[in-house]
Amino acid sequence: MTIEMLLGAGVLAAMLRLATPILFAALGGVITERSGVTNIALEGCMLMGAFFAIFAADRTHSLGLAVAAGVLAGVFLAALHALASVTFRADQIVTGMALNILALGLTSYLNFEVYGLTGTPADLPTIPVLPIPGLSGLPLVGDVLGRQSALVWLAIVVTVLLQLYLFRTIPGLRLRAVGEHPRAADTVGINVYATRYLAVLASGGLAALGGVYLSMAVAGSFTDNMTGGRGFIGLAAMIFGRWTPIGALVASLIFGYGDALSVTLQGTSIGDVRIPVQLLSTIPYVLTIFAVAGFVGRSRMPAADGQPYESEGH
Amino acid sequence: MRQPTAQWAQGPLIPVISVLVALLLGALFVLLSGNDPIAAYVALVRGAFGSPYDVTETLVTAIPLTLAGLSVAVAFRTGLFNIGAQGQLLVGALAAGAVGARFGDLPAILLLPMTVAAGVLAGAGYGAIAGWLKATRGVNEVITTIMLNYTVVFVMHWLLQNGPMTARNAFGTPASARIGDGAILPIIIPNELVPLSRLHAGLLLAIVAVVVFWFLLWRTSLGYELRAVGLGPRAAAQAGIDPARRMVLVMAIAGGFAGLAGMIQVSGVFHRVFDGFSAGFGFDAIAVALLGKNSPIGITLAAILFGAFQRGGTIMQSDANISSHLVEIVEAIVLFVIAAETIVRALAKRRGTPAEAL
Numbered sequence A: 001m002t003i004e005m006l007l008g009a010g011v012l013a014a015m016l017r018l019a020t021p022i023l024f025a026a027l028g029g030v031i032t033e034r035s036g037v038t039n040i041a042l043e044g045c046m047l048m049g050a051f052f053a054i055f056a057a058d059r060t061h062s063l064g065l066a067v068a069a070g071v072l073a074g075v076f077l078a079a080l081h082a083l084a085s086v087t088f089r090a091d092q093i094v095t096g097m098a099l100n101i102l103a104l105g106l107t108s109y110l111n112f113e114v115y116g117l118t119g120t121p122a123d124l125p126t127i128p129v130l131p132i133p134g135l136s137g138l139p140l141v142g143d144v145l146g147r148q149s150a151l152v153w154l155a156i157v158v159t160v161l162l163q164l165y166l167f168r169t170i171p172g173l174r175l176r177a178v179g180e181h182p183r184a185a186d187t188v189g190i191n192v193y194a195t196r197y198l199a200v201l202a203s204g205g206l207a208a209l210g211g212v213y214l215s216m217a218v219a220g221s222f223t224d225n226m227t228g229g230r231g232f233i234g235l236a237a238m239i240f241g242r243w244t245p246i247g248a249l250v251a252s253l254i255f256g257y258g259d260a261l262s263v264t265l266q267g268t269s270i271g272d273v274r275i276p277v278q279l280l281s282t283i284p285y286v287l288t289i290f291a292v293a294g295f296v297g298r299s300r301m302p303a304a305d306g307q308p309y310e311s312e313g314h
Numbered sequence B: 001m002r003q004p005t006a007q008w009a010q011g012p013l014i015p016v017i018s019v020l021v022a023l024l025l026g027a028l029f030v031l032l033s034g035n036d037p038i039a040a041y042v043a044l045v046r047g048a049f050g051s052p053y054d055v056t057e058t059l060v061t062a063i064p065l066t067l068a069g070l071s072v073a074v075a076f077r078t079g080l081f082n083i084g085a086q087g088q089l090l091v092g093a094l095a096a097g098a099v100g101a102r103f104g105d106l107p108a109i110l111l112l113p114m115t116v117a118a119g120v121l122a123g124a125g126y127g128a129i130a131g132w133l134k135a136t137r138g139v140n141e142v143i144t145t146i147m148l149n150y151t152v153v154f155v156m157h158w159l160l161q162n163g164p165m166t167a168r169n170a171f172g173t174p175a176s177a178r179i180g181d182g183a184i185l186p187i188i189i190p191n192e193l194v195p196l197s198r199l200h201a202g203l204l205l206a207i208v209a210v211v212v213f214w215f216l217l218w219r220t221s222l223g224y225e226l227r228a229v230g231l232g233p234r235a236a237a238q239a240g241i242d243p244a245r246r247m248v249l250v251m252a253i254a255g256g257f258a259g260l261a262g263m264i265q266v267s268g269v270f271h272r273v274f275d276g277f278s279a280g281f282g283f284d285a286i287a288v289a290l291l292g293k294n295s296p297i298g299i300t301l302a303a304i305l306f307g308a309f310q311r312g313g314t315i316m317q318s319d320a321n322i323s324s325h326l327v328e329i330v331e332a333i334v335l336f337v338i339a340a341e342t343i344v345r346a347l348a349k350r351r352g353t354p355a356e357a358l
Helices: A003-007 A009-034 A042-060 A063-087 A092-115 A141-145 A150-168 A170-180 A182-187 A192-219 A230-240 A245-264 A283-292 B013-032 B037-049 B052-077 B085-102 B108-137 B141-162 B202-219 B221-231 B233-238 B243-270 B281-291 B296-320 B326-339 B341-350
Strands: none
Touching: A003 A009, A003 A245, A009 A042, A009 A141, A009 A150, A009 A170, A009 A192, A009 A230, A009 A245, A042 A063, A042 A092, A042 A192, A042 A230, A063 A092, A063 A192, A063 B326, A092 B281, A092 B326, A150 A170, A150 A192, A150 A245, A170 A182, A170 A192, A182 A192, A192 A230, A230 A245, A230 A283, A230 B141, A245 A283, A283 B108, A283 B141, B013 B037, B013 B281, B013 B296, B013 B326, B037 B052, B037 B296, B052 B085, B052 B202, B052 B221, B052 B243, B052 B281, B052 B296, B085 B108, B085 B141, B085 B243, B085 B281, B108 B141, B108 B243, B202 B221, B202 B243, B202 B296, B221 B233, B221 B243, B233 B243, B243 B281, B281 B296, B281 B326, B296 B326, B326 B341
């Protein structure tokens, strides 16, 4: 084990790559939970984004249409969640689970029907690397930041914008009011239902971008269940980041770093003991449990998170 | 706490409607994807019930589904949402696999009870973590059980790939060593009756578990208290029941049922633990519990239905060349319709039928 393995440019670049899909899901989680709706279907939204982006890329060979199709597929799944949980006040955990299973079934079914056992085609357009002028040439920094996908930068830009929106604008304040005390928000004339619908739809689109990143920027193909629980790690990053975009970014980077280490440390040992790299992957979950339990600072969820709202006018 | 509902919306009607709606939408989906829905469902039913062997295969799948369903249901009855049945099942399987292999030389009369105990206790301990965090720190059990589900997956990767449970002779899929003969649940269908059947004595354990579930909830004072907490924690606290203490206990019981499911898969079906061991039974269990309305009979029937879906789906893919993932789509719609039961309730209210408390 060397310092290069722990802090080299390769590990840090991998950290950013691995953090990006988690971050997109976490940002989706932040916006929906801040409005008072739990969405554990982020995993499903990611999977929808991953498949339908590849599918559209195959049919149209247009990168723009592929990204749009992926995002729309995630928004569609989220719309079902909004319909059930906001309009019909269904149990949000149950509908979320149902939609995760639906997304897994639907994408795997279509993958089998359309691409059979051969897999998705190899000649699809992929999301390009976006070198930042001036950065790529620098030593070390250039190696870490110089060859990152355009979607990595988008994720960071969205993080900043969402942070400003939620905590520095009036509409963001209203959205948080709906998540903390919907009745009071309703009384002062904020449309609770509309706010929650938009937040849930946005969460689906954001999570789907994480899926689009996985299939269109990293893999260049779709395989069944390729998100592999990253939507749930996103949920963990949201909680660990205390329901804020910047916090989610930091949490995603920590989790991404753990992932990157588990790759570079594979097969290495300290003395005679092989490093159990798989245990590094438990870090996001264990840290999150500690965080919600208040052992490492206290994470508090929005007060009305997960509770359906019924307007008194009904 | 529950809303008043029309009489016709009670009993088994909503579960039956949700399954029918799901099958219809599934058929529509098959049609839209250019396949023949009738051929699909014929192949599915034939695969699940077409021969005595198929029936026993359906039951082999229904066994862990029943137990995991009981796990989710006992928590639901106390007002807790156990999404962690999957993780508890895996912990139970690992413990059973470890004990079954480590003490593999012992005779069945000793080893089998030890293996059962290992699976149940490990699952119970894992479940109790979520209950304890809820009772002492007020942590939402949905969050903890989701996190615990994923934690055990990676611990399992380590144990089976290059950890203490890794078998030296495991080629291909990382796996643990084979358990001793004394830890194996015997096949209960004679080979002359149904050749090659895998139906094992875990069926009897599952039946015992269903009876225990019923007895515990409806024939003991503890069960009465648990249901009271589930129906209204505040009223229960007024009556002198401490909801916090019950939470740890009920999550341990829930974990015990799920751990037994994992143990049965090891002792009855695979005789070792391997990576990718469970087909997500712990997640299907949520649908099983809800479809079965958290009742012993309902859960058993729902588990058999889902067992039939899964077994039939495999055959449907090989015979009719329609992806077995159709089954997941149908399952998801069942769950979605049940969750959106308020739609049905709203319709019932509008029809003006006499309302009655549930």
